[in-house]
Amino acid sequence: MTExxxxxxxxxxxxxxxxxxYYAGVAPDGSVVHVSVWESDEHARQMSRLKEIIVDARQDAERAGVTLTPIVNHPVEWTV
Structure with a gap:
């Protein structure tokens, strides 16, 4: 599906x-995670409005039997 x-x-x-x-990873068990880093919170919130995610990817995921969780934005607390 990620391809x-x-x-x-x-x-x-x-x-x-x-x-x-932006990073997308797939674990051997099939679970998927997407992590992105943005210049601001407003920039990050664009993902929740992106048609390719909220419509297209959701439909492809549901057809593949995958359940999508809502996008969660986490402020960066520290970096290495």
Whole structure:
């Protein structure tokens, strides 16, 4: 599923202003995590409004039997 969704998510996410970095990982058990770093909270909130995520990826995930959890924004407390 991540290969299919990556085809349209990567270009859409790259167009968003304020993106610092974006990572998608898949564990051997099939669980998936996406982590992104943004210049501001407002930039991060764009993900909750991105059609390719809230419509397209959700539909692809549901067809694959995957349950999506809501996007959660966490302020950075510290870095290494």
């Amino acid at each position: 299919v969704t990556g085809r349209y998510l990567i270009p859409a996410i790259k167009k968003l202003p304020g993106l610092v970095s």
